[in-house]
Amino acid sequence: MKTQVAIIGAGPAGLLLGHLLKAEGIDCVVVERQTPDYVLSRIRAGVLEQITVSLLERLGLDGRLKAEGLVEHGFNLADGERLIRIDCMGLTGKSVVVYGQTEITRDLMDAAPSRGLEVIYGAEDVALHGVESDAPAITFRKNGAERRIEARFIAGCDGFHGPSRKAIPASAAREYERVYPFGWLGILADVPPCHEELIYANHERGFALASMRSHTRSRYYIDVPLTERVEDWSDERLWDELAVRLGPDAAANITRGPALEKSIAPLRSYVFEPMRHGSLLLCGDAAHIVPPTGAKGLNLAASDVHYAAEALRGYFTRADNDGIADYSAKALARVWKCERFSWSLTKLMHRFPDDGPFERAMQVAELDYIASSVAAQTSIAENYVGLPV
Ligand code: APR
Ligand code: PHB
Secondary structure, eight states: OBOSEEEEOOSHHHHHHHHHHHHTTOOEEEEOSSOHHHHHHOOOOOEEOHHHHHHHHHTTOOHHHHHHOEEESOEEEEOSSOEEEEOHHHHHSOOEEEOOHHHHHHHHHHHTGGGTOEEEOSOEEEEEEOTTSSSOEEEEEETTEEEEEEOSEEEEOOOTTSSTGGGSOGGGOEEEEEEEEEEEEEEEESSOOSSSSOEEEEETTEEEEEEESSSSOEEEEEEEOTTOOGGGOOHHHHHHHHHHHHOHHHHTTOOOOOOSEEEEEEEEEEEEEOSEETTEEEOGGGTEEOOGGGOOHHHHHHHHHHHHHHHHHHHHHHOOOHHHHHHHHHHHHHHHHHHHHHHHHHHHHSOOTTOOHHHHHHHHHHHHHHHHOHHHHHHHHHHHHOOOO
């Protein structure tokens, strides 16, 4: 089988890139290890920057997003006593849209057949070949049969644990990583949100986040030591802890209910450079991971995919190689800014095990400064709604 771009991974990055390339008449195939149901079973964040919304609008795949997404003009930081509202719309003229990432994947997945985007699920042992040549290929096994796809480019959209990054020789690669000494215990419940906008709280007892999926479905998190197990946390214990950490105002509006899903996720900052090697372009979690504190993961995947699609369009429609040559530097410039924001907000809003009274005093002082400074709030707001692409 031959195609122009072979895409590994049918998560948000891979499916979004596939649709954008098909819309430009560029031939591509997506190869995914898991089943559609498995891909959709992953509970992920869902705060969309304008870049992500715009790409879905451009594809005409924003119908459900427009109907069900919650447009939010701001969000809140809490210090255990008060809410500090960051007025994103007032400060930047932009908003965010709360819409589950699973739903974006579902919208992209459902539209693939009608738009001629071929997605091969259940592909085992995907391997990359000849990435340093102009004629790379991927091989895999499907239903016991060996398959080979030859392409001009390979897009590695296979997430943090996929094979693409490993196809780049260590001599050409640089990795940057910070693993955080806590995880996020999350609960999904069919209860109305406690507040109409997100609340990120830094309480004496630790971090909490009040988010939502709709007006009737809420998503909450607290940070827990990495030694904790989800079995240690009954629903009631978690609701009690959320009520304390979010502060009295929010707590008064928390509606409790049984967990539809409850899990602990580790936090990491990670960047892999370069994001292109020969004919292999990396997009999304294949190249970088951010802690969820800034809700940047999906949106960074979207900006990578935007840059990759523009580069590939230039190559295939204008024989212009500049976009391909510039892809890594261009994508990384935005990746590093978003890594900085996610890392800084994580540092501001979490109690680290080695922190003493001075570090706590610095967090309290920074939150107090943010509460009193339009400049500080503007800086946070412009990062939260999404830096320019
Ligand atoms: N072969 C084929 N597919 C693979 C392989 C492999 N060896 N390894 C991983 N994959 C698939 C995974 O099953 C998954 O469906 O690649 C896909 C990667 O999707 P994500 O992990 O969601 O990564 P990405 O598309 O970059 O999404 C980026 O969106 O998922 C949210 O916030 C999350 O930061 C993340 C962002
Ligand atoms: C979520 O709704 O799951 C969510 C929202 C914002 C974040 C992280 C997760 O920063």
